[in-house]
Amino acid sequence: MVKICCIGAGYVGxxxxxxxxxxxxxxxxxxxxxxxxxxxxxxxDTLPIYEPGLDDVVKQCRGKNLFFSTEVEKHVFEADIVxxxxxxxxxxxxxxxxxxxxxxxxxxxARMIADVSKSNKIVVEKSTVPVKTAEAxxxxxxxxxxxxxxxxxxNPEFLAEGTAIEDLxxxxxxxxxxxxxxxxxKAIQTLKEVYAQWVPEDRIITTNLWSAExxxxxxxxxxxxxxSSVNAMxxxxxxxxxxxxxxxxxxxxDSRIGSKFLNASVGxxxxxxxxxxxxxxxxxxxxxxxxxxxxxxQVIKINDxxxxxxxxxxxxxxxxxxxxxxxAILGFAFKKDTGDTRETPxxxxxxxxxxxxxxxxxxxxxxxxxxxxxxxxxNKFDWDHPLHLQPMSPTTVKQVSVxxxxxxxxxxxxxxxxxxxxxxxxxxxxxxxxxxxxxxxxIFDGRNVADVEKLRDIGFIVYSIGKPLDAWLKDMPAxx
Numbered sequence: 001m002v003k004i005c006c007i008g009a010g011y012v013g014x015x016x017x018x019x020x021x022x023x024x025x026x027x028x029x030x031x032x033x034x035x036x037x038x039x040x041x042x043x044x045d046t047l048p049i050y051e052p053g054l055d056d057v058v059k060q061c062r063g064k065n066l067f068f069s070t071e072v073e074k075h076v077f078e079a080d081i082v083x084x085x086x087x088x089x090x091x092x093x094x095x096x097x098x099x100x101x102x103x104x105x106x107x108x109x110a111r112m113i114a115d116v117s118k119s120n121k122i123v124v125e126k127s128t129v130p131v132k133t134a135e136a137x138x139x140x141x142x143x144x145x146x147x148x149x150x151x152x153x154x155n156p157e158f159l160a161e162g163t164a165i166e167d168l169x170x171x172x173x174x175x176x177x178x179x180x181x182x183x184x185x186k187a188i189q190t191l192k193e194v195y196a197q198w199v200p201e202d203r204i205i206t207t208n209l210w211s212a213e214x215x216x217x218x219x220x221x222x223x224x225x226x227x228s229s230v231n232a233m234x235x236x237x238x239x240x241x242x243x244x245x246x247x248x249x250x251x252x253x254d255s256r257i258g259s260k261f262l263n264a265s266v267g268x269x270x271x272x273x274x275x276x277x278x279x280x281x282x283x284x285x286x287x288x289x290x291x292x293x294x295x296x297x298q299v300i301k302i303n304d305x306x307x308x309x310x311x312x313x314x315x316x317x318x319x320x321x322x323x324x325x326x327x328a329i330l331g332f333a334f335k336k337d338t339g340d341t342r343e344t345p346x347x348x349x350x351x352x353x354x355x356x357x358x359x360x361x362x363x364x365x366x367x368x369x370x371x372x373x374x375x376x377x378x379n380k381f382d383w384d385h386p387l388h389l390q391p392m393s394p395t396t397v398k399q400v401s402v403x404x405x406x407x408x409x410x411x412x413x414x415x416x417x418x419x420x421x422x423x424x425x426x427x428x429x430x431x432x433x434x435x436x437x438x439x440x441x442x443i444f445d446g447r448n449v450a451d452v453e454k455l456r457d458i459g460f461i462v463y464s465i466g467k468p469l470d471a472w473l474k475d476m477p478a479x480x
Contacts, residue, residue: 001027004194005078006031006083007033007084008126009031009038013126014049014054016157017029029065031068031069034070034072051165073116081194083124088101088275106127107140114140118148124191128217128272130217130279134177134210134213151178151186153176153212156213158175161340162338174195175207175212179208221296224300235466237467238465244465265447265448269342269345274343307352317461317472322414326412326438329362329363329419331425333346349419349446354376361401362400372400406424407428410437412438417444418446418447420447425450426450443460444463446465461473
């Protein structure tokens, strides 16, 4: 019986291992983490992350061939294959601060694996890591190996939050990178046999280590670039009276381009896009490629520009001040169907409005008040470090209230900002919302989910990203 252990019970480790356990009944899977509350949550009825379909998968396997435990060393010792999916945050200080990946947690995991292992193991990189990390990990393992053989594989995770289980059941591709030695090839084959139990053979791609590591960064950079491309166009659409949805639809009809990831919005979020691009930029700079680094930096610059443009539009439209005015924020997660708030554009939008002394009322169906307060009081990049290193009791931001109902959030508000494309925001009773708001009532739709014409008929002044501007907004240019 193959024994798999995964270090790190987060958004990647948890769902991936649950699906492996479901699809491979003959494999025993243990997910380990030093965080006691996180493991307790995985063993409870309320899982620590929200992901459609995840509950069912976990409940079918937990206690049979899927185990969640804090006994890290015991399970690593027993395993044949060790997946490492620990955080690789952006460094906040020291060499490469603000760009380079912080491999502290990775390195301590590798040293622990070397310490406790008494049998040969395959060590698999699951976290997003900078290209050439495998080489460093290999050195740590071989220098501490006590005669045990370790094979390093890179098996980056391509799942998207909100559709993770579906992505794991039917992946576009599974990528496995390893050394081009006989031992390396044998390790690749071992991992391939696990995936082959449910993934068609032609979707399992094998490459060398560096290609696998770089493919993950490249894929995320390309996806983020598409979002920044359409967001850049949205600014031009507003200036010229074009409609970004029509432009994106026409462009996406070209089969070489395709229609995915062409929705203009207030900006991209999530734990990976910005982090991976910063990482890519740093690697390019370290390899003497400043022009390439500069090129990828622009993707993040446009994303930051889009967020500040949105805040400027809100303030400028409301007589150039939001001081003391109640603004409702609908949606705080970085996209629908997930409770994840990492790098969500809502943080920058809220901070921008708070900087202008607005009073904010936030509603999101999946995000807790504690999480929102924590996000709004944290410094950039802090979110990716373990909880015990984050500010303990976040200083609650007084001008922020978190409510559990969209109508409560919008009551007596001067404006509504839609920042996550939750389906329920399409179907709100906007007449009711309008009747309970201060007038003039504004809606700033950062996700293009609302029916603009309908809202204007009700009486709202509407700003929708990349759409022709309301007469009211034309008179008040947003100062960039």
